[in-house]
Amino acid sequence: MSYVEAVLNGLMVGGLYGLFGLGLALAFGIMRIVNVAHGEFVVLAAYFGMALFTMTPLPLPAVIVCVAAAAFVLGWLLQATVLNRVLGPNPIPAMVITIGLAIVVRNVLVKIFGADIHTINIGPLQEMGLQFFGMAIGVVPLTIFAIALVLFVGMHMLLHHTMIGRAFRAAADDFEILETLGFNRRRVYAAAMGVAVMLSAVAGLLLAMRSSFTPFSGVERLLIAFEVVIIGGLGSLRGCFFAGLFLGVVQVVGLKVVPNSRPLFGHLAFFVVLLLRQAGLSPLLAWRRK
Amino acid sequence: MTGTGIKQIGGAAFPANALIAVVAAAIALAPVDRRLAMEMLLIFAMAQGWNLLCGYTGLLSFGHQAFIGLGSYVLYVVVNTGGVPPSPALIASAFASVAVGLVMWALLRHLRGAYFSIGIWVLADSLRLLFAQWEWVGSSRGIVLNPSSINPSTFANDVFWLALGLALVTQLGVFALLRRRTGLALAAVRDNEAGAASVGIAVEHNQLVAFLTSAAICGTAGGIYYLSVLYVDPAGAFDIDWQIRILFIVIVGGVGTLEGPIIGTLIYFGLRELFREAGDIFLIFQGATAAIVMLVAPSGIWGLVQARTGFQLFPTRRLAQRP
Numbered sequence: 001m002s003y004v005e006a007v008l009n010g011l012m013v014g015g016l017y018g019l020f021g022l023g024l025a026l027a028f029g030i031m032r033i034v035n036v037a038h039g040e041f042v043v044l045a046a047y048f049g050m051a052l053f054t055m056t057p058l059p060l061p062a063v064i065v066c067v068a069a070a071a072f073v074l075g076w077l078l079q080a081t082v083l084n085r086v087l088g089p090n091p092i093p094a095m096v097i098t099i100g101l102a103i104v105v106r107n108v109l110v111k112i113f114g115a116d117i118h119t120i121n122i123g124p125l126q127e128m129g130l131q132f133f134g135m136a137i138g139v140v141p142l143t144i145f146a147i148a149l150v151l152f153v154g155m156h157m158l159l160h161h162t163m164i165g166r167a168f169r170a171a172a173d174d175f176e177i178l179e180t181l182g183f184n185r186r187r188v189y190a191a192a193m194g195v196a197v198m199l200s201a202v203a204g205l206l207l208a209m210r211s212s213f214t215p216f217s218g219v220e221r222l223l224i225a226f227e228v229v230i231i232g233g234l235g236s237l238r239g240c241f242f243a244g245l246f247l248g249v250v251q252v253v254g255l256k257v258v259p260n261s262r263p264l265f266g267h268l269a270f271f272v273v274l275l276l277r278q279a280g281l282s283p284l285l286a287w288r289r290k
Numbered sequence: 291m292t293g294t295g296i297k298q299i300g301g302a303a304f305p306a307n308a309l310i311a312v313v314a315a316a317i318a319l320a321p322v323d324r325r326l327a328m329e330m331l332l333i334f335a336m337a338q339g340w341n342l343l344c345g346y347t348g349l350l351s352f353g354h355q356a357f358i359g360l361g362s363y364v365l366y367v368v369v370n371t372g373g374v375p376p377s378p379a380l381i382a383s384a385f386a387s388v389a390v391g392l393v394m395w396a397l398l399r400h401l402r403g404a405y406f407s408i409g410i411w412v413l414a415d416s417l418r419l420l421f422a423q424w425e426w427v428g429s430s431r432g433i434v435l436n437p438s439s440i441n442p443s444t445f446a447n448d449v450f451w452l453a454l455g456l457a458l459v460t461q462l463g464v465f466a467l468l469r470r471r472t473g474l475a476l477a478a479v480r481d482n483e484a485g486a487a488s489v490g491i492a493v494e495h496n497q498l499v500a501f502l503t504s505a506a507i508c509g510t511a512g513g514i515y516y517l518s519v520l521y522v523d524p525a526g527a528f529d530i531d532w533q534i535r536i537l538f539i540v541i542v543g544g545v546g547t548l549e550g551p552i553i554g555t556l557i558y559f560g561l562r563e564l565f566r567e568a569g570d571i572f573l574i575f576q577g578a579t580a581a582i583v584m585l586v587a588p589s590g591i592w593g594l595v596q597a598r599t600g601f602q603l604f605p606t607r608r609l610a611q612r613p
Contacts, residue, residue: 034404036352085585091403092350096541096584099352103534103577107570219530223415226408264419267412274397274409 005135006256007249012141013210014248015148016203018241020221021228022155023200029235030172030192033083033094037102039222041197042204044105045071046213047113049205050120060122067205068198075197080190087189102218109215119212126209144206151199152241158195159237168192172235200225220263227270301605303469307462309603314458324450328518330559331457332511336532337539337551338460339507345546346468347500348480352533353410354508356394356417357387359527361509362516363427370436377452380513387509391502399494402483411530418528432523440520449518456514460507465548467503468606476500480546538580544590548604553591 020042027035035041045067052063078101086093122140129136159165167188170178175185204221207213224247232243247266254265317327336358344350361383368379394413401409422430441448467473475496478486487493512532516522535558543554565572587594596602 028404034408036408082585090348091407092344092348092545093584093588095350095404095407096537097581099534099537100577100579100581100584104574104581107573107577111570111574219415223408223412227412230405230409258423261423262419264416264423267416267419270412271397271416278397278400 002135003253003256005137006253008135008137009141010249010252011245012137012145012248013207013252014245015145015152015241016207016244017224017228017248018232018244019148019151019199019203020225021232021240021244022152022237023196023198023203024222024225025229025232025234025240026168026196026199027193028229030168031079031083031087031189032089032091033087033193034091034098035193035196036095036098036222037105037218038098038200038225039218039220040102040105040109041071041074041218042200042207042221042225043109043213043215043218045201045204046120046208047109047118047215049208050118053120053122064202064205068202071201072194072198074194076190076194078197079193080186083193084186084189102222106215106218113215115214115216117212117214118208120205120208122209138210141210144210147206148203151202152237155195155199156237164188164191168195224263224266227266231270231273301602301607303465303605306465306604310458310461314454318454324446325518326559328450328453329515330555331453332515333535333539333558334551334555335453335457335460335511336508337536337543337555338464338548339504339511340536341540341545341548341551342464342467342476343500343504344540345550346473346476346480347497348483349497349501350407351410351501351504352407352530352537353412353414354504354536355528355530355532356410356414357391357505357508358512358515358532359414359417359421359524360390361387361512362522362527363421363433364509365513365517366433366435366522367427369439370433373439376435376439376517377448380452380510380517383513384506384510387505388502391505395498395501414528414530414533418524421524421528428523430524432521432526435517435520435522437520446518449514452514452517453511456507456510461548464503465604465606468548468604472496472499473606474608477546534576538576540590541580542583542590544592544594544596545588547590547592547596547602548606549592549602550590557591 020038024035024038027033027038048070049063049067052058052066053060058066082097083094086097126138126140128139130139130142157165159169167178167183168191170181170183171185171188171192178188179185227247228240228243231246232239232241247269250269251263251266254261258264317331336354340351340354361380364383364386365376365379368374368382369376372379374382394410397413398406398409421427427433468476475486475491478489478491479493479496483493512527516527539554539558540551541554542557543552544550561575562572565575568575583590589597
């Protein structure tokens with residue numbers, strides 16, 4: 001694999017990283033809740049999708065839709081039954097509750113599926129590739145990237161052109177005004193968490209078709225999502241997308257330079273961005289946008 | 291302490307300190323399983339250190355396993371390559387934790403709330419991955435302690451005494467710290483950062499002091515623990531399970547109370563012995579319990595006791611003085 005190919009692969013995996021970040025950012029931006037179980041939900045979606053795909057005759061697109069629907073319900077229920085009870089300025093209760101949930105999900109997955117590495121094998125399509133300029137790009141990564149792009153555009157439409165999307169944005173700005181307009185804040189929150197978990201679940205399922213996962217992959221996914229949010233800036237769809245691409249490229253190229261480095265290079269890139277911000281160099285980073 | 295109005299503390303320190311001394315003597319003299327007692331004392335010290343940070347400054351850290359790992363690695367390197375005996379080498383563990391804590395603080399100082407919690411987790415994870423890559427410290431295989439540096443006949447007792455000493459110093463030290471002005475300042479920072487700053491409390495300075503103290507305690511405790519195991523590897527020493535244990539103990543016992551971590555440690559080890567055969571079920575139970583306690587009794591067991599009775603075993607609360 002040449003470096004150009006590594007960069008292309010990084011971009012394609014980065015689209016999914018962007019989605020991980022978007023799910024986390026949505027919940028944090030609107031409810032001020034950091035869902036520490038985010039990564040575990042991503043992995044849960046992969047296992048659920050794998051179980052559906054291997055045990056039922058459903059075709060792949062139907063599996064994706066089922067996982068998305070189940071994830072929406074899970075997110076909705078989590079917010080409506082648990083997290084709506086701990087709203088407020090103190091972030092600690094929600095984080096402790098969701099880290100508890102993360103531990104439960106992780107170990108239940110170990111109990112059911114074992115600690116082994118799994119992948120979702122989607123058949124002959126997996127091997128197919130497109131050749132151009134002497135490089136091979138898999139059909140599956142390309143399709144996955146396209147789906148990620150569609151989801152980003154879809155989220156943009158949802159947030160800007162629908163009633164519930166406007167309610168999400170209003171809730172992020174000022175929930176009291178939102179309530180005077182006749183919205184039920186808790187319902188809006190539940191819907192937002194549903195959408196947030198759904199996005200990450202679809203991304204998790206898609207990622208599982210191109211790389212392996214274990215019940216312990218959740219932490220890595222959560223940290224990636226978090227890095228995307230910090231690098232891209234909260235409340236910016238475009239920021240999430242590009243931060244995802246950036247992290248994807250850094251990670252895949254990093255893995256090529258130092259095999260076995262796992263997400264180390266993604267972490268390091270994150271610190272570099274943090275340091276640049278600290279050193280007051282953010283004007284440099286923002287310079288392009290002027 | 292006295293003279294300026296509302297700073298009288300509602301209870302003397304002597305009974306609590308005497309109680310600590312009695313308990314420590316009982317642990318030292320009673321025919322307990324010293325291996326288990328050592329582990330309990332160390333995990334208690336880590337929990338109390340973390341509680342100082344979370345319960346008294348409101349900084350929720352998900353990355354204190356970083357200091358446990360660092361403390362143990364520094365101990366091993368100092369003992370194996372420097373030829374220093376293990377006990378004094380622990381000082382290096384504490385110093386290294388403080389030094390790395392300072393670097394972490396420089397990176398994280400503008401991150402608050404959830405950003406801090408997960409930012410430090412990323413740092414801890416990076417350290418785990420770095421140590422797993424670093425050939426000089428054995429990469430992912432880890433290091434074995436040089437066997438000639440210890441005396442096998444007294445070794446089990448030695449680590450027990452170190453653990454008892456650390457737990458004692460931690461409890462007495464944190465208690466004394468909270469009874470000083472610093473304690474009042476820390477609680478003010480936790481309850482309202484902006485408000486505390488507006489009455490002249492150096493918010494960041496106080497948070498930094500608590501952070502570095504907790505780092506030093508966890509680093510030393512990690513060093514003693516891995517000293518007793520004679521072997522350290524990155525997957526174990528930087529394991530997030532350390533953090534989960536600490537979190538469970540502090541949340542269930544009562545965050546922001548000095549009594550909480552003691553109760554939490556007793557409950558944790560009681561349950562662990564009870565669920566010895568259960569394996570994963572214990573972890574599931576641990577996660578679910580922390581979540582449920584946060585939901586129904588966010589101040590933990592000791593918080594409930596305190597709300598009902600107003601009793602503090604370790605009095606740190608200030609009472610308004612009558613004019």
